[in-house]
Amino acid sequence: MTDVRLDGAAGSGLQSGDGREARPALLTLVTPGGAPVCEGDSCFLPDSSLAGAEGDWSEVPD
């Protein structure tokens, strides 16, 4: 079972390297390690979901 925990309003389920996340109007329910997401014209996959290198992100096609 994935561990889901309640984080504060400034929290984020996505740590994409630059720390850029802010959702002031929302409480963010997060899972450790993040999940695949697309931002701008780039899509990212946490390497942890492939090879166990938590915290690293690989770019994949959008």
Add this chain to the structure above:
Amino acid sequence: MNDSVKVDVWSDIACPWCYIGKRKFEAGVAAFGAGPDARPVEVEYHSFELSPDTPVDFEGSEAEFLSQHKGLPVEQAQQMIDQVAGIAASVDLHYDYDALRHTNTVKAHQVIHLAKQHGKQLEMVERLFTAYFERGEHVGQDESLADLAASVGLDRDEVLATLRDDTQLAAVRADQAQAQAYGINGVPFFVIDGKYGVSGAQDPAAFEQVLRQVVALRDTTPEELAEQQQRAADDAAADAAVTR
């Protein structure tokens, strides 16, 4: 409060994780619906343009587009494509990047809004995703979009008029403004009960647990919620201290 759980989903048709996340979310909703806290789940999709400057037509393969757009060798772009296609296959989606027609999605978003007015939004979203990722159908041209919309029961002429006059463009922009107000930077992004955010194509178990958690939180007082948040912050600080 309404007994059902409302989930607002921001996504883009040209977003590989959005379709994969849709499948995972649906599996999570199904598991939630089979559990002890089951509630009806109402889903509404919202527009998010990942790459608004994308042209309507691109002559070439997806690997070639990626290579040109990102300055990568074609071989490396192909490896990336193969990687995401493999993950899609794990949720029974069959991405066909050889057939994919890379395009601008703003008109597809307008069609999704029109479909919402006719009570067919979910069917339209699914049809557009499969058209783009699995069937190599064009989701950026008026005629093709009209055909796709007609296949889920929309009036073809109404679709063409909508796209000609951009009558749903304001609705698309309103969704984008709401995403900005929420601070949403990437998709898929799920907003539950208008208060709780979940980022990314999470696993079904995560979606199930979040839905159960949101239902439980409905019975939580603001003071209890503040205590939970403080505990979460304390735990995070303790974790950070351990790894420092």
